Amino acid sequence: MSVTCSGSFPDLLCGEDSGIFTGESSPACSSSDLESSVSIEESIAGFIEDERNFVPGFDYLTRFQTQSLDASAREESVAWILKVQAYYNFLPLTSYLSVNYMDRFLYSRRLPDNNGWPWQLLSVACLSLAAKMEETVVPSLLDLQVEGAKYIFETKTIRRMELLVLSVLDWRLRSVTPFSFIDFFACKLDPTGTFMGFLISRATKIILSNIQEASFLEYRPSSIAAAAILCAANEIPNLSLVNPEHAESWCDGLSKEKIISCYRLMQRLVLNDSRRKQPKVIPQLRVTIRARMRSSCDSSSSSSSSSSPTYKRRKLNNYLWVGDDKGGSE
Structure with a gap:
């Protein structure tokens, strides 16, 4: 049996968001409590089975x-x-x-x-x-x-x-999300628990930074979680050589093809995001403005500002429609 975390998921069956984004390192993984390990893996497999009902x-x-x-x-x-x-x-x-x-x-x-x-x-x-x-x-x-x-x-x-x-939504609000899996996947990737805190924190940020991209709607939560953990591992020298193809073995029901495809998409977007955030060097220019010109510009700017249209919030009340029940018919 593969090594799993026995102490990192105390309330996994009740709340899939336990321990998310705390910024603290999780306890080291242990194989001592086999019954607990089996229960955790069965729970994760259950999430994978149910996730299709919440997308x-x-x-x-x-x-x-x-x-x-x-x-x-x-x-x-x-x-x-x-x-x-x-x-x-x-x-x-x-x-x-x-x-x-x-x-x-x-x-x-x-x-x-x-x-x-x-x-x-x-x-x-x-x-x-x-x-x-x-x-x-x-x-x-x-x-x-x-x-x-x-x-x-x-x-x-x-x-x-x-x-x-x-x-x-048929009142089904307790959804299966990528946060249902990231603790477990982080433990699979880092059985010693050395980098657990960073992996979970960084994977969480990656997931949220890509949530606007409609392309990720193709992937289920488990694939997104696995891809995010793999992307986070790339930033740790000790884990950067992890093969994404091995992620399929983390739990029954995972799709290697979907994980790799999601991982590649996520890598590309993370790289593009980091490039956009790189500071740009702006040349410093010394600008000298005469007092008369400055006062003229100030008065012109003030006049323009007072005449420009202002942003107004519109208050919409009692607007609600009664849609048909054709289930998204075009």
């Missing part, structure tokens, strides 16, 4: 590729969710669940094409539901609408949308 259908990605669904609108919605997560310091799982609820809803029910406010309303409702599932302190529905929200909705409007989301 959109196989043709969901195709709808974005054919522009039946607006990929840019989804990116904006996910970006807003991540901003609010950072603003309130929500758990990573909260933001991931928000996006998961949104994608599952969009697969089954179309939004009316109405200048973008339905996307905002859906984002607020999904984030509110996820926060109620995972957070100990949840802001009010009005306070949740921060960080550049384009529209502001009344509480009763959001609650009606929450009920619609719950109905479409």
